[in-house]
Amino acid sequence: MNEHSAKAEIRSLPDVSIPEVFQPYATVLGLYEYDRWQKLRAWELSEVWRASAGQQSHILKIGIARNAREITIYDEFLQGIEAVPKVIDYVKDHDLGIIKLQDLQAPNLEQAPNEDGYEMAAVQLSKLRQATVQTKGQGTSVSDHLRDFDRIALYERRLKRHRPVVLHHLVELYDGFSPVLTHNDYHTKNLIYTGGDVRILDWSEGYVSPHLGDLYCLISSAEGSRKQIVSAYEQASGEPNVHWQLTIGAVCWLMERIRYFLDGGTEEIPIAKEWTPDLVNDLLMHCEMLKEWTKG
Numbered sequence: 001m002n003e004h005s006a007k008a009e010i011r012s013l014p015d016v017s018i019p020e021v022f023q024p025y026a027t028v029l030g031l032y033e034y035d036r037w038q039k040l041r042a043w044e045l046s047e048v049w050r051a052s053a054g055q056q057s058h059i060l061k062i063g064i065a066r067n068a069r070e071i072t073i074y075d076e077f078l079q080g081i082e083a084v085p086k087v088i089d090y091v092k093d094h095d096l097g098i099i100k101l102q103d104l105q106a107p108n109l110e111q112a113p114n115e116d117g118y119e120m121a122a123v124q125l126s127k128l129r130q131a132t133v134q135t136k137g138q139g140t141s142v143s144d145h146l147r148d149f150d151r152i153a154l155y156e157r158r159l160k161r162h163r164p165v166v167l168h169h170l171v172e173l174y175d176g177f178s179p180v181l182t183h184n185d186y187h188t189k190n191l192i193y194t195g196g197d198v199r200i201l202d203w204s205e206g207y208v209s210p211h212l213g214d215l216y217c218l219i220s221s222a223e224g225s226r227k228q229i230v231s232a233y234e235q236a237s238g239e240p241n242v243h244w245q246l247t248i249g250a251v252c253w254l255m256e257r258i259r260y261f262l263d264g265g266t267e268e269i270p271i272a273k274e275w276t277p278d279l280v281n282d283l284l285m286h287c288e289m290l291k292e293w294t295k296g
Helices: 020-029 070-077 115-131 142-155 157-176 213-221 226-237 242-268 272-295
Strands: 036-042 046-053 056-064 087-093 096-102 180-182 191-193 198-200 207-209
Touching (some): 020 056, 070 087, 115 226, 142 242, 142 272, 157 272, 213 226
Antiparallel strands (some): 046 056, 087 096
């Protein structure tokens, strides 16, 4: 993996086919070789493009602020992990990051639903967690989740009565499980099934935490059987209490997402305003489920 300083040569661009956002970095990233550009996605603080030359193509991603973290995630956690696209090159420039990736040129599991693919994604998640175990105390903390909870409770008062139960289960989670790399957007749109393997895309939201919110993301976006997906994860991981982990993991993931949207994330993703009420209802439902685990 190569890194280039933002102080590298900047050249004026006669080639208008290169998108404007990439033009200052065209030389250091070798972008003059491409003659076709296709925008795949664009949010307020990030864009994803496919750059092609003949039969060859790569994915170019540019992100600002938290959307530039993918480079750091690759550097710190994903070296040698085969389940992710290979990094060809990248640039860091203050709070901006550009990463050039292998183009897998295959539909994701949202575009091409496949029950075998869902189960393989659960197995791949287990492998990823086992490969990225961190020392206890790293990453998120119980206090981080409680701050998310308290912020959301200002928006949805019905949540307040669940605080003692959520705290109880958070402490149990952090006492009993080691932190691992959490993808934090482990939905079918970010999973490519090749028939014998699953590749995981888009690590810009990743962070370290012990919770199993990634499995919740997979189940909530898959069209397959929840039971089969959970069973595939259980068999691959050998972890205890996976159904409980799934419940508290859903609570952790939902709290982080909702808090992010409430604190300005909808400016980056405007449609998230429509998602937030449903996410809050889902959070309330999983808090009720935690109450049942407490009784048990």
